[in-house]
Amino acid sequence: MGMITVKITLKRNGDFMKILKTIPKEDGFHMPGEYEPHEGCIIIWPERADSWQYGAVAARKAFVKVASAIAMSEKVTVCASEAQYDTAREMLPEHIRVVEMSSNDSWARDYMPTFVINSKGQRRGIDWGFNAWGGLEDGLYFPWDKDNKMARKFCDMMDTDIYDARDFILEGGSIHTDGEGTVLVTENCLLSRGRNPHMTKEEIENKLKSYLGADKVIWLKYGIYNDETNEHVDNICAYVKPGHVVLAWTDNEDDPQYAMSKSCLDILEGETDARGRKITVHKLPLPSPVYITEEERDGLLHMDMEPTRQENERLAASYVNFYISNGAVVMPGFGDENDEKAKKILEELFPDRQVIQIYARDILIGGGNIHCITQQIPKAVK
Numbered sequence: 001m002g003m004i005t006v007k008i009t010l011k012r013n014g015d016f017m018k019i020l021k022t023i024p025k026e027d028g029f030h031m032p033g034e035y036e037p038h039e040g041c042i043i044i045w046p047e048r049a050d051s052w053q054y055g056a057v058a059a060r061k062a063f064v065k066v067a068s069a070i071a072m073s074e075k076v077t078v079c080a081s082e083a084q085y086d087t088a089r090e091m092l093p094e095h096i097r098v099v100e101m102s103s104n105d106s107w108a109r110d111y112m113p114t115f116v117i118n119s120k121g122q123r124r125g126i127d128w129g130f131n132a133w134g135g136l137e138d139g140l141y142f143p144w145d146k147d148n149k150m151a152r153k154f155c156d157m158m159d160t161d162i163y164d165a166r167d168f169i170l171e172g173g174s175i176h177t178d179g180e181g182t183v184l185v186t187e188n189c190l191l192s193r194g195r196n197p198h199m200t201k202e203e204i205e206n207k208l209k210s211y212l213g214a215d216k217v218i219w220l221k222y223g224i225y226n227d228e229t230n231e232h233v234d235n236i237c238a239y240v241k242p243g244h245v246v247l248a249w250t251d252n253e254d255d256p257q258y259a260m261s262k263s264c265l266d267i268l269e270g271e272t273d274a275r276g277r278k279i280t281v282h283k284l285p286l287p288s289p290v291y292i293t294e295e296e297r298d299g300l301l302h303m304d305m306e307p308t309r310q311e312n313e314r315l316a317a318s319y320v321n322f323y324i325s326n327g328a329v330v331m332p333g334f335g336d337e338n339d340e341k342a343k344k345i346l347e348e349l350f351p352d353r354q355v356i357q358i359y360a361r362d363i364l365i366g367g368g369n370i371h372c373i374t375q376q377i378p379k380a381v382k
Contacts, residue, residue, distance in 0.1 A: 018161045019152070020124070023210050029116040029124055030213025033179030033239055034324045037379040039123075040075035041325065042154065043067050044373070045088045045098075046106040047081060050141070050308045051366045053299030058362040063106075064091050066323075066330060066363075066370055069356045071096050073327025079103065079150070099157065104132075104147045107368060109234070110171035111144075112375040113151040113162060116213060123380030125162040126211055127151040128170040133229045134194025135169070140228060140367070141303060158377075168207055169195040173232040173372055175208065178242045181215040181274030183208055186223045189230040216274040220267055222260035224248060227316035234371050235318045237264060240282070240349045243273060248318045249283035257286065284345055287336035290317040296365055309365075321369035322346065323376075329353050332360035332369045 024030070043063060046052045052059040067076050071093065079101035080088035089098045103111075110133075113125030130148045132139035148166070155162040176184040189195075190204055199207070205217045223231025236248045245268065249261050268281050292313045300308040319342040322331035329350050333339040339357060347355045363369050 015159045017152075017156045017159055019127075020161055020163045022163070024116050024124065024126065024163055025210050025213045027124075028118045028213075029122075030118075030181075031114060031116050031175075031177050031179065031183075032378050033177060033242070034376055035239070035241060036179055038074045038326050039377045039379045040077060041070050041323070041377065042108045042112050042375045043070075043076060043078045044101075044103055044106040044108045044112075044150075045078055045080035045084050046366065047084050048105045048141075049301040050303040051105055051300070053296050053362070053365055059366060060087070060091060062358065062360060062362045063373065065358045066360075066373065067096055068093055069328060069330045069358065070323065070325045070374070073325050079108075079154070101150065101153055102146050103150055104141065104144050106366070107147075107171075107173075107372055108375040109173045109368075109372045110229075111147045111150055112172070113155055113160075114172055114175075114212075115376070115378050116163075116211075117378050117380055121379075121381035123160060123378055125151060125155040125160050126165050127155070127162050128172075129166040129168055130171065131169055131194065133171065134192060137194030138192070138230070139194060163211065165211055168211075171229065171232065172375060173229060173234040173368070175212065176233050176238050177212060177214065178239045178273060180242050181213075183212055183214045183217045184220065184233050184237055184239070184245070185217060186220045186231050186233045186236070188222055189232055190219075192230040194230075214274065218267070218271050218273075220264045222263055224316040224318050225255075225257045225260060226314045228367055232372075235316055235321050235369070236261070237268070238320050238322070238371075240346075242275075243277040244280045244282065244349070246282045246284040246320055246345075246349065248286050248320045250286045255289070282345065282349060284319050284342055285338045287317050287319070287334045287338050287342075290315045290334055290336075290361070290364065292365065300365075315364050316367075317364055318369070319346075321371040323370050323374045324350075324353070325376075327353060329355045330370055331355060331357050332363070333357040334361055334364070335359060
């Protein structure tokens with residue numbers, strides 16, 4: 001009996017991920033504002049026992065609430081390790097996609113792709129270098145090798161081209177943009193010795209402009225007191241629309257945060273954005289200082305023979321750490337008297353979106369909050 005030979009020809013149709021060495025701004029791409037339309041959101045399932053107390057049981061419940069709130073108006077993809085896939089799939093609603101993808105921890109904002117778009121509605125990702133907020137200088141854990149592959153893996157899954165910027169250390173939480181040419185950052189973070197010490201402030205600014213398609217970078221000096229990311233901007237200041245920001249604020253002049261927030265206020269009120277507009281600052285009150293309890297601290301495994309948190313450590317709690325979805329603003333609550341006040345301010349600033357407040361202390365213990373565990377995927381035609 002003769003053999004039948006079948007010839008298969010594979011044609012490259014352009015729907016595969018390409019790793020790009022060009023510059024986004026030169027290619028006509030820019031980072032849109034978070035309040036612009038999304039295709040979806042990325043979240044990473046919590047697992048690490050030295051970040052999430054008592055085996056991350058409480059943290060996972062909080063993550064489910066966040067994912068469910070966002071999924072009311074946009075598609076949510078949750079990345080989970082092989083060991084946690086079944087748990088994530090069981091706990092999350094069926095309309096939330098779960099994919100297996102290994103990471104070192106659960107901070108989608110900081111190492112998943114920063115997405116940029118162009119005037120044709122095309123979308124690409126940026127693959128920044130990630131070294132766990134400071135590498136061997138003052139990073140928060142080691143290794144971070146799995147985290148540093150996540151952006152590229154996700155774009156590969158989406159058939160989305162990605163810019164190779166791994167030579168530049170940057171976390172998504174350290175930048176905020178209005179989508180119209182202006183970027184907010186903090187000096188304490190971007191100029192820290194553990195990130196890009198070989199670069200000057202001017203060189204870092206030019207890198208941001210080139211990759212985010214921006215024309216102006218506004219440098220705030222500080223973030224939130226005791227923020228272990230070297231004070232990410234997304235915990236203290238965020239755009240709510242072009243020309244308008246919210247700023248984490250306290251009236252207590254004895255609180256070390258007061259001088260930090262006042263410095264940011266002075267800078268913002270003295271600046272204009274890339275289009276020449278004065279910036280309107282809306283003060284968003286901070287909760288009363290949040291300190292880790294002995295019970296919470298004891299629920300965290302040690303890292304390298306050292307406790308993850310110190311006794312009575314002040315956590316970097318802020319209402320600014322919210323996520324803007326297509327139909328909602330998903331914000332943290334802390335069981336504090338300022339929870340409702342902060343919510344009402346955001347309701348006034350986002351009249352066309354539902355403001356959903358989620359008790360987020362169990363996320364905060366890990367070191368960040370709702371904005372830190374999410375990364376938006378802008379809407380695109382491709």
